[in-house]
Amino acid sequence: xxxxxxxxxxxxxxxxxxxxxxxxxxxxxxxxxxxxxxxxxxxxxxxxxxxxxxxxxxxxxxxxxxxxxxxxxxxxxxxxxxxxxxxxxxxxxxxxxxxxxxxxxxxxxxxxxxxxxxxxxxxxxxxxxxxxxxxxxxxxxxxxxxxxxxxxxxxxxxxxxxxxxxxxxxxxxxxxxxxxxxxxxxxxxxxxxxxxxxxxxxxxxxxxxxxxxxxxxxxxxxxxxxxxxxxxxxxxxxxxxxxxxxxxxxxxxxxxxxxxxxxxxxxxxxxxxxxxxxxxxxxxxxxxxxxxxxxxxxxxxxxxxxxxxxxxxxxxxxxxxxxxxxxxxxxxxxxxxxxxxxxxxxxxxxxxxxxxxxxxxxxxxxxxxxxxxxxxxxxxxxxxxxxxxxxxxxxxxxxxxxxxxxxxxxxxxxxxxxxxxxxxxxxxxxxxxxxxxxxxxxxxxxxxx
Numbered sequence: 373x374x375x376x377x378x379x380x381x382x383x384x385x386x387x388x389x390x391x392x393x394x395x396x397x398x399x400x401x402x403x404x405x406x407x408x409x410x411x412x413x414x415x416x417x418x419x420x421x422x423x424x425x426x427x428x429x430x431x432x433x434x435x436x437x438x439x440x441x442x443x444x445x446x447x448x449x450x451x452x453x454x455x456x457x458x459x460x461x462x463x464x465x466x467x468x469x470x471x472x473x474x475x476x477x478x479x480x481x482x483x484x485x486x487x488x489x490x491x492x493x494x495x496x497x498x499x500x501x502x503x504x505x506x507x508x509x510x511x512x513x514x515x516x517x518x519x520x521x522x523x524x525x526x527x528x529x530x531x532x533x534x535x536x537x538x539x540x541x542x543x544x545x546x547x548x549x550x551x552x553x554x555x556x557x558x559x560x561x562x563x564x565x566x567x568x569x570x571x572x573x574x575x576x577x578x579x580x581x582x583x584x585x586x587x588x589x590x591x592x593x594x595x596x597x598x599x600x601x602x603x604x605x606x607x608x609x610x611x612x613x614x615x616x617x618x619x620x621x622x623x624x625x626x627x628x629x630x631x632x633x634x635x636x637x638x639x640x641x642x643x644x645x646x647x648x649x650x651x652x653x654x655x656x657x658x659x660x661x662x663x664x665x666x667x668x669x670x671x672x673x674x675x676x677x678x679x680x681x682x683x684x685x686x687x688x689x690x691x692x693x694x695x696x697x698x699x700x701x702x703x704x705x706x707x708x709x710x711x712x713x714x715x716x717x718x719x720x721x722x723x724x725x726x727x728x729x730x731x732x733x734x735x736x737x738x739x740x741x742x743x744x745x746x747x748x749x750x751x752x753x754x755x756x757x758x759x760x761x762x763x764x765x766x767x768x769x770x771x772x773x774x775x776x777x778x779x780x781x782x783x784x785x786x787x788x789x790x791x792x793x794x795x796x797x798x799x800x801x802x803x804x805x806x807x808x809x810x811x812x813x814x815x816x817x818x819x820x821x
Contacts, residue, residue, distance in 0.1 A: 410569075414504045417483060418442065419480065422479060429472070470496055518569050531800050542602050602812075610791065659774035673714060718775055
């Protein structure tokens, strides 16, 4: 009897440890991430085991692939080739390679002309349509450690850890929703799913992943994972999902967002200037004379009606209008067109030139146009506004007298769901991540996966 009493605490402790391990492991699973953002359409790749023990399967042969091992894959004459550890190149008989973790660590992957990207977990490579397609098979929680710092920032951990936790729960919810019901993979692309950049971006945000391990947002009634959408900055008013994608979503509805006001620098308030001729030519019109905005209740632009001096009219959606001027691939700055929450103002330089004679000059040759407009517009004084093509195209040495349009906007992104800058501001004000999520997502609560 005494022996049983003596050993019971140790048995309970062992059982408790086992339960905790099982509880922790049940929140994570291996997922597949299609690497299309930085490694899409790759013809040649260099892969090296940065850390850990793997096994490499080529056709029907499997070999050890440990720390320091390397693999080059490419093509020759439309046939996939590979080289292992600087040995001779060999032709791949099949079309698939597998690097699977035994004591999984990390793999460095790079195109010859780019910097390396490092991934935890394993890699699946397949030769498809004259290029390599890569899939990173990784633990779901490790995946989030490569998402949150890109979607927000490791720097926000100082005073904004609760925002990082909110971002983690939203990102995990997005992951669960988009990998269930038969969908096996999610991409690493921010233009398709959510940004994922692997191990090299891991940092302070990992604490938010660990602190919320397994937590997702579910709908109050269905108990299913919601569509946890988010964008950089709401501009002070979140958007209804129906107004962006056409489908109603009770969890993502439009409402005022005071926490996104006055924060975010350039994305809080931006300005874009474009001349009437450039604005018109962008949409197949002459110099624009009138512009009218049709808006949603949030203030975001639903459609833009443009009329040129010839009487031609064209109406485009707010999204198409923004895409024409959005600074794709460029640094975000104050003088850029960043979203659909904006007002417009016309600065007329010489309204008389919308008459027959002025438009006739516009249709003439560039040489005659320059000299005649200079003569017709003698009142020019110092300001350079009339010489601006647009904020992105710069200015001309000649004055154009058909006017300029100034667009004053707020926010960055679609505005549906959580505003990341708003979440950061809420965290700074002392709100916890559950309160942040409750503010941005309607009729939801946190559940464990």
